[in-house]
Amino acid sequence: MATDTAGLVKILEAVAGKISENREFLTELDSAIGDADHGINMSKGFSAVLEKLHSQKIDDCGTILKTVGMTLVSTVGGASGPLYGTAFMKAGQAVAGKSSLDFEDFVTILDQALEGIKYRGKAQRGDKTIIDALEPAVEILRKEKDCTDKKAAMDKALNAAKEGVEYTRSIIAKKGRASYLGERSIGHQDPGATSCYLMLQAAIEKIKEMSGKGC
Amino acid sequence: MATDTAGLVKILEAVAGKISENREFLTELDSAIGDADHGINMSKGFSAVLEKLHSQKIDDCGTILKTVGMTLVSTVGGASGPLYGTAFMKAGQAVAGKSSLDFEDFVTILDQALEGIKYRGKAQRGDKTIIDALEPAVEILRKEKDCTDKKAAMDKALNAAKEGVEYTRSIIAKKGRASYLGERSIGHQDPGATSCYLMLQAAIEKIKEMSGKGC
Amino acid sequence: MKKLINNPEHVVEEMLEGMVAAFPGYVRKLEGFNVIVRADAPIKGKVGLVSGGGSGHEPSHAGFVGKGMLDAGVAGAVFTSPTPDQIFEAVKAVDGGAGVLLIIKNYTGDVMNFEMAGEMAEMEGIKVAKVVVNDDVAVENSTYTTGRRGIAGTVFVHKIAGAKAQAGGTLEEVKTVAEKVIANVRSMGMALTPCVVPAAGKPTFTLAEDEMEIGMGIHGEPGTMRTKIMKADEIVEHLMSKILTDLPYKPGDEVAVMINGLGATPIMEQFIMNNKVNKILKEKGIKVHRTYIGEYMTSLEMAGASITLLKLDEELKNLLDAPADTPAFRQF
Amino acid sequence: MKKLINNPEHVVEEMLEGMVAAFPGYVRKLEGFNVIVRADAPIKGKVGLVSGGGSGHEPSHAGFVGKGMLDAGVAGAVFTSPTPDQIFEAVKAVDGGAGVLLIIKNYTGDVMNFEMAGEMAEMEGIKVAKVVVNDDVAVENSTYTTGRRGIAGTVFVHKIAGAKAQAGGTLEEVKTVAEKVIANVRSMGMALTPCVVPAAGKPTFTLAEDEMEIGMGIHGEPGTMRTKIMKADEIVEHLMSKILTDLPYKPGDEVAVMINGLGATPIMEQFIMNNKVNKILKEKGIKVHRTYIGEYMTSLEMAGASITLLKLDEELKNLLDAPADTPAFRQF
Numbered sequence A, B: 001m002a003t004d005t006a007g008l009v010k011i012l013e014a015v016a017g018k019i020s021e022n023r024e025f026l027t028e029l030d031s032a033i034g035d036a037d038h039g040i041n042m043s044k045g046f047s048a049v050l051e052k053l054h055s056q057k058i059d060d061c062g063t064i065l066k067t068v069g070m071t072l073v074s075t076v077g078g079a080s081g082p083l084y085g086t087a088f089m090k091a092g093q094a095v096a097g098k099s100s101l102d103f104e105d106f107v108t109i110l111d112q113a114l115e116g117i118k119y120r121g122k123a124q125r126g127d128k129t130i131i132d133a134l135e136p137a138v139e140i141l142r143k144e145k146d147c148t149d150k151k152a153a154m155d156k157a158l159n160a161a162k163e164g165v166e167y168t169r170s171i172i173a174k175k176g177r178a179s180y181l182g183e184r185s186i187g188h189q190d191p192g193a194t195s196c197y198l199m200l201q202a203a204i205e206k207i208k209e210m211s212g213k214g215c
Numbered sequence C, D: 001m002k003k004l005i006n007n008p009e010h011v012v013e014e015m016l017e018g019m020v021a022a023f024p025g026y027v028r029k030l031e032g033f034n035v036i037v038r039a040d041a042p043i044k045g046k047v048g049l050v051s052g053g054g055s056g057h058e059p060s061h062a063g064f065v066g067k068g069m070l071d072a073g074v075a076g077a078v079f080t081s082p083t084p085d086q087i088f089e090a091v092k093a094v095d096g097g098a099g100v101l102l103i104i105k106n107y108t109g110d111v112m113n114f115e116m117a118g119e120m121a122e123m124e125g126i127k128v129a130k131v132v133v134n135d136d137v138a139v140e141n142s143t144y145t146t147g148r149r150g151i152a153g154t155v156f157v158h159k160i161a162g163a164k165a166q167a168g169g170t171l172e173e174v175k176t177v178a179e180k181v182i183a184n185v186r187s188m189g190m191a192l193t194p195c196v197v198p199a200a201g202k203p204t205f206t207l208a209e210d211e212m213e214i215g216m217g218i219h220g221e222p223g224t225m226r227t228k229i230m231k232a233d234e235i236v237e238h239l240m241s242k243i244l245t246d247l248p249y250k251p252g253d254e255v256a257v258m259i260n261g262l263g264a265t266p267i268m269e270q271f272i273m274n275n276k277v278n279k280i281l282k283e284k285g286i287k288v289h290r291t292y293i294g295e296y297m298t299s300l301e302m303a304g305a306s307i308t309l310l311k312l313d314e315e316l317k318n319l320l321d322a323p324a325d326t327p328a329f330r331q332f
């Protein structure tokens, strides 16, 4: 299981596709506890990402991820722009100069993405944000960094993200726009946690597909 | 057929009552081609008139009419306030100092009221205004000034006013707020002509009632 | 009816009190009358400027009382001309010995009530002159009828006549320049929604969800055209074509522009309109000397806007540029 | 959706162009960016003030760019924080060597985007400081959450920090006085109707014909209470009780008052509200130093208003009283 820059671009295309498919769904989630723009903002950002990646060939995985991050920052706006933007930029820094990525790099990328989001947003688990989906997945991957069945590890991580998304339904929002709702935010699934899960799902599926049977 | 100041007040009470009864109707007429306030304005004015007349005893018919006019001017506002106000003030001037009024005075009063409205509003017959009701009535009374059957003369005059009101349905408004409608003012009965007819009707009924059988 | 009020019968009094409470340095209210005058009125030797009309057009007219503009604003009931006694009080309160100019919007009721007030003032020996503003090109003009309505262009009359009076102009001079403004100012408006007179409790007209009214009056008088909603640029083109053809214009002419929100129009939309106004003027080679954007002559909570152009010469430019300091109109 | 626009995607650009066309003497637009800066920016030696946020709050923020207030206003998409690159351009354009203060309304998105812009500027060697305005007492305060929202009180920060910068204050001094304003300013709003984001085409929330929302945010965020419509006086009492209990007040204290229309509220109603505000303050022995009434921080065409009180000391009074000359805020 390893991927070159072309493979990385394919993974990012899958992520972008997933966001675009879920544009309405994410916006609907945001309309319940936010301002009904999460799907719109994110798909606008990933359209720009695709355009950017297709307009130039970059032969360094780190630069690709940094480009994604900078594009998101300058096109998404709102809360998710700086958060996901910082996530990708931090991830890119961590794999700077690499022309291919292996499973360990994948774990590093997500780990650094999480750090970036925490640095930028100052939220923690249980605040009903992106972190509730991302951190459980990263924790599992950290533990399984040296495992043999990478696919199983990724599935486990994805499942943990999914549970994290479910968990957001039961808690009060403490960060972001939904926090103004207080108690009334309970019962609603967090849009950012959901988009994070969807992105992970698309990436992991693509990685598994590309790596054929086994890694 | 003659009336003292008390009788004049009774006539004015009848006029006020008639306006108040027709508050909604006049407003409705004004809503079709104006700004839906004619009944409201007029009944506000005549309530103030009643209050004024009941709060003091005036022993001069001219002063009574002038008081009515000044009260209307300072309470009705809009177009009808200055018009009817001027009408009553001019009428009052014409019978200044009189402690009782006869049929000839009644004719003079209406004649001067018409003059006042024309002076103030610069409209003429056919412009779809108060004048279309008042002028036909005044013309008949002028001719019948010396007649023997005063009652019949008044009925004839009232009938002419009524026909004038009907006539306003068929013409374009050239003065007042309805004039902005141009052609679209056709088909609607003029509120001011209507209130004028109603006032004449109330006054004439009361005069006939008070003078018993014959004059 | 959704309104932030207490009682429809008291809106005018409460509004005026709230205004005086907000701007005690600028204005005061005449006890017992719905008249707002400059805090320092009367000003000895200065021509007094009195305007007014029905309420519901705020900040007109009381909001323009202050240095360089009006000396008094008389507030009638909502959409109803004030009565002569109120106007007369205003005249007496601001006459500083140099006479008083009445600035009247051309509505039958307003004209007659102001006229009567003028007669009352003259009987008391106060010199009074009057001008009647009729800038609304939506209405056909004819000397045989009531003629055109006065709308937002009135504010330019306040400003320029106000500057002339502030500069020491005589009653005759102030009147003359006011008439020059009236001769050169043209406006037209459109509405997306009607408004609700508090005492009536229901809209003055109704428009479908996809309709708009062009050329309606500031009291909800019907307009010249009811159509499907158009794009802002198309609306502006229509209004501008009426305004620009009503006076002769040639390249090099200079104008002042006013985009006047009618009450519920977001400022964003007023700027979008101005963008197109500006392009049209540029194409025609007409120079914009100054632009005013905001709420000047409203219709309660009506959504919509009017466009006003004032054709300028040197005299009008200088007077327009003069400073003014009032609650709702300030210019350095 | 009834709007005077051409295309929901272009509202921000067209609005900014329309604004520059209206006020070329005051402002210009940075080519390629949705940033409005003072026509004479950068001003050598003066601390630059940059504010901004989502569009739809006009005249905030670009309308307050000018002498004595802001140096730049950055306009995001409607109700969406601008991105860091836009803010960074603004910072570069107005830095006159004395550093730049970022005035941010407390929304997660705004805070993060301005923060990133600040980091970018610092990497280029521009000194940057920031303050976050959180005046909305409708939202419970807590250091563990996002905290309170920034609403109309932000305009007082612009005004007072702007005066301090204009008077030659250092970045540190300007920041300190901005924080003093933030510590002393409290606001709360209510709405009679929602508003429609052009790109969304439908209202952000719905209210029945007889309902109103108290404590909602300027992007239509839900409020603390949904009730039957109350009288203006009752509404004002409710808002004032929240505002006045959030800071210690005693007789003799002085305040500035702002009644801020949210977009579709007639000026008449704003004055009626001020009437009650004034009575309440009088009862409590609190002195009104200055009152601002009008549209300062709107929510497109939302009907409703917010009340802001700023508790003043001598320093704040002097800075508030200083002249300002911008498209939407002028004071002699």
Ligand SMILES: Nc1ncnc2c1ncn2[C@@H]1O[C@H](COP(=O)(O)OP(=O)(O)O)[C@@H](O)[C@H]1O
Residues within 6 Å of the ligand: A030, A034, A035, A037, A038, A041, A042, A077, A078, A079, A080, A081, A083, A117, A120, A121, A122, A123, A128, A129, A130, A131, A175, A176, A177, A190, A191, A192, A193, D081, D108, D109
């Ligand atoms: N401080 C934060 N840390 C992490 N995620 C956050 C934070 N604040 C908000 N979010 C996420 O952002 C999402 C909303 O994003 P979006 O709708 O694009 O931005 P906005 O709220 O500015 O409209 C929320 O659902 C939440 O998951």
Ligand SMILES: Nc1ncnc2c1ncn2[C@@H]1O[C@H](COP(=O)(O)OP(=O)(O)O)[C@@H](O)[C@H]1O
Residues within 6 Å of the ligand: B030, B034, B035, B037, B038, B041, B042, B077, B078, B079, B080, B081, B083, B117, B120, B121, B122, B123, B128, B129, B130, B131, B175, B176, B177, B190, B191, B192, B193, C081, C108, C109
């Ligand atoms: N110049 C005029 N001369 C005579 N009557 C007039 C004139 N202008 C208007 N009117 C009358 O006034 C009536 C409207 O009165 P009203 O509704 O009270 O005033 P406004 O139009 O100011 O609301 C019209 O129906 C018309 O009969």
Ligand SMILES: [Mg+2]
Residues within 6 Å of the ligand: A030, A034, A035, A036, A037, A038, A078, A177
């Ligand atoms: Mg959102």
Ligand SMILES: [Mg+2]
Residues within 6 Å of the ligand: B030, B034, B035, B036, B037, B038, B078, B177
């Ligand atoms: Mg009427």
Ligand SMILES: [Mg+2]
Residues within 6 Å of the ligand: B035, B037, B078, B079, C079, C080, C081, C109
């Ligand atoms: Mg009327």
Ligand SMILES: [Mg+2]
Residues within 6 Å of the ligand: A035, A037, A078, A079, D079, D080, D081, D109
């Ligand atoms: Mg948003």
